[in-house]
Amino acid sequence: MSSERVLLPTDVYPSHYSLELSPDLEKLEFYCDEVIDVEVRTEGVSEITLHSKEIFIEKVTFKSSSLLLEATNPTIAEINYNVKYNTVRLVFDGALPVGTGKLSIRYRGILNGDMAGFYKSSYADAHGVKKTMASTQFEALDARR
Secondary structure, eight states: OOOOOOOOOSSEEEEEEEEEEEEETTTTEEEEEEEEEEEEOSTTOOEEEEEOSSEEEEEEEEEESSOOOGGGSOBEEEEEEETTTTEEEEEESSOOOSEEEEEEEEEEEEOOSSSSEEEEEEEEOTTSOEEEEEEEEOSTTTTTO
């Protein structure tokens, strides 16, 4: 594991995260619908870099708080993963409007037994039967999972 600290660009700043996790304990995977309230601070920015580890992004949308028509919001053009630095770069087809907005991401991940992020665990019920459950460890480095 690399001890190198990866700092994200500050031209798009997150202020609030909302996540809805849906685990599938039989397939040992999960889906997440996440909405991040952001402030676009720099004019001309057309990409956002986030921490990411062992997740697979399926859908990304950006909605500016200041724009009324959905057609004027840029759409996702590329999703580029950097496995070495545990980041993902979201590239849009145009500049993000300066001001506040919402970044919506749908992704899936695996429920592994690494005891980091959102992972599988087990317990014994009242009758001693082993059951599987999903647990969280969302310390700063593990939250990217």
